[in-house]
Amino acid sequence: MTQVKESLLGTAEVQTVTWPHRVAIIGAGYMGRGIAEVLALANVSCSLADLTPERAGSAARTLFTEAERHERDGLIAPGSALALRDRVRAARSVEHATSGADYVIEAVYEDSELKASLLAEIDSISHTDVVISTNTSAISIQSLSRRLADPTRFLGVHWFNPPQFVPGVEVVPCTQTTREVTQKVKTLLLQVGKMPVEVMDSPGFVANRLQYALFQEAAAVVEEGTATAEAVDLIVRTTFGFRLPIFGPFAIADIAGLDVYRNAYKILQENFPDRFKVPRALEELVEQGRYGAKTGSGFVINSTAQAQAMAARRDRAYVALRRALGGADGLPETSNRDARAGTGNDTSGTTPHTDNIGEPVDSQ
Ligand SMILES: NC(=O)c1ccc[n+]([C@@H]2O[C@H](COP(=O)([O-])OP(=O)(O)OC[C@H]3O[C@@H](n4cnc5c(N)ncnc54)[C@H](O)[C@@H]3O)[C@@H](O)[C@H]2O)c1
Secondary structure, eight states: OOEEEEETTEEEEEOOOOSOSEEEEEOOSHHHHHHHHHHHHTTOEEEEEOSSHHHHHHHHHHHHHHHHHHHHTTSSOTTHHHHHHHHEEEOSSHHHHHTTOSEEEEOOOSOHHHHHHHHHHHHHHSOTTOEEEEOOSSSOHHHHHTTOSOGGGEEEEEOOSSTTTOOEEEEEEOTTOOHHHHHHHHHHHHHTTOEEEEOOOOTTTTHHHHHHHHHHHHHHHHHTTSSOHHHHHHHHHHTHHHHTTTOOHHHHHHHHOHHHHHHHHHHHHHHOTTTOOOOHHHHHHHHTTOOBGGGTBSSSOOOHHHHHHHHHHHHHHHHHHHHHHTTGGGOOOOOHHHHHTTTTOOOSSOSOOTTOOOSOOOOO
16 A cells, blocks of 8 residues: 655655564653654554553553644544554553564663663563564664674664654664665665665764754853844744755855865864864865865765756745744744745746856855
8 A cells, every 4th residue: 555645854755664574662652652752653553561550551642642743744644543553552551562573672761771781671572583673762782782692683763753754764874783774674665655865873862963963062152152043043934944855065065165164163262262173074175176066066065967957946945944934933924025935926037047156156
């Protein structure tokens, strides 16, 4: 059965899931319930286990109520919430949940010892074919793997909150995880409409390191009185954060101009030497005359044609994104200028034709 799910990044096809048939989710809190909803919507049977049977039962009921709201809000297909009642079961114990499961997902509190001992238990009671993953946000996968007799079938699979709607999932094998296991999990994620990204094991993986680095600087800006927390949030959402669904930091730097970035870094380094330093990779590219889009070579840009295509895509995407946001959450309504772009009705001569962008502009 093929279902269609709407996501903020567009329409994601949910394909037939080839593996697993039955999943056990241990820890039916916020993340466990959300992951169960995603998998059950894709026709996978899910058993939820928690500290007590009552807590597992209550989590299943919460999941059904949340799914009904999602259905009312048009976020999932009509009839899905009812279908979930057949596919999600509350289990009496970890042992009952894992019995017959071919994939076990651990999503208990973020506590190293709790996770390690639970994973050891899951490992000891699960058939050798069963894949085991942890949804830890930051604990080293390698260190957790030491408590499993068979770490070849173990890996980190880090979903983001709310798992029903955030597309990206970090996939973090440990050194012993087999390629087959990693590939199986990545295929599953693609089949349920997610975007798996494999990264090496490192504390906080990638997303949380970046997210927490941003928060660190945001807190410093507020502590020193440069802006209020509200102003910081508004600036992030309406400036560089607005770009992030479309481009990551390397593409953004390439588009801005790496020479521009390097010079701005130098100012920051002079003024905040304990917090900023021109990154070596940035310095090297600038020294080689590779400035990103403007020279057709940078971190991720390899040609002028690619840079031009990227600029055109950027402008179309930003206008579409701005329209999708509308006046959401205190943003001013889309301006007339934005509204005319792409309608073919622009007679002012001031609106750029989004498919015919010349040189990339400095978007810093
Ligand atoms: N909340 C987030 O934004 C987020 C995002 C990504 C990853 N994570 C990670 O996901 C994991 C779960 O986070 P959460 O936000 O869902 O937490 P939560 O507190 O909502 O849920 C944790 C659940 O685990 C249960 N639990 C605790 N010990 C257990 C045990 N021994 N056996 C069975 N169940 C047990 C608790 O009763 C609770 O229901 C954590 O590792 C967290 O770091 C959380």
